[in-house]
Structure formats: C-alpha cells, structure tokens
Amino acid sequence: MIIEIAAEGGFGGIAAASVTKRIDLDQQGARMRQEFCDAFEPDExxxxxxxxxxxxxxxxxxxxxxxxxxxxxxxxxxxxxxxxPEMLDLIDQM
Known part of the structure; x- marks a missing residue:
C-alpha cells in the first residue's frame, strides 16, 4: 500500500507552506508497515x-x-x- 499525504493550511490568514509526503509500505520493515496499516486503516x-x-x-x-x-x-x-496525536506523529515520521 502507498500512503500519500498532502497537507496545507494557514493560520490568522497567513497560508502555511503546503507539504506532500509519500511512503510505500511494501518498502518498509514489518513493524513500521503494520503500524502504518493499523493507523491508516480506511474505515478509521x-x-x-x-x-x-x-x-x-x-x-x-x-x-x-x-x-x-x-x-x-x-x-x-x-x-x-x-x-x-499518534497519527500526526506517524505523518511526521514520513
């Protein structure tokens, strides 16, 4: 599975820089792959x-x-x- 995240936003009318991250879970170790699959489960x-x-x-x-x-x-x-917070931490790790 590939997870792609595009983040954008702003505060007080000042737009923050947009960020794009991508991770191919097939290229990750078993522990990390399982952690991401659990956190980014489609129903959740x-x-x-x-x-x-x-x-x-x-x-x-x-x-x-x-x-x-x-x-x-x-x-x-x-x-x-x-x-x-745990999911935000995983996004930061990407």
Whole structure:
C-alpha cells in the first residue's frame, strides 16, 4: 500500500507552506508497515473524516490517499483536530 499525504493550511490568514509526503509500505520493515496499516486503516480514516470539527478554523487540512496493490485509491480529507496525536506523529515520521 502507498500512503500519500498532502497537507496545507494557514493560520490568522497567513497560508502555511503546503507539504506532500509519500511512503510505500511494501518498502518498509514489518513493524513500521503494520503500524502504518493499523493507523491508516480506511474505515478509521472514514470515521475520522466524518466527525464534526468545531475547532478546525485556521488548522492544517490533510488529504490522505491510500493506493492498494490493485492500484485502487481512496481519498480522505481530514482536519488537523480530527486526527489523533499518534497519527500526526506517524505523518511526521514520513
């Protein structure tokens, strides 16, 4: 599976630089691969994306694209406050 993350946003009307990250889990060790697969499970991303976000003004927005072995992609748009800290840490590791 390939995980691609495009992050953009701003604060106080000042746009932050956009960031794009990509990781091919087939090229990672078993522990890291499992950690990312567990955290970026499609049903969990869909659940996070569907949660209301009342404190999301002026926060980062993450567009997370998951591409499986059959080259089928799913895209999720999630705001920074909707992501658990552990997932933000994994994004930072990418």
């Amino acid at each position: 991303l869909a659940r996070l994306a569907s949660q209301p976000c009342t404190t999301c003004a002026d926060r980062m927005t993450y567009r997370i694209t998951l591409t499986d072995d059959r080259q089928q992609s799913r895209i999720f748009t999630i705001r920074e406050d909707q992501l658990p």
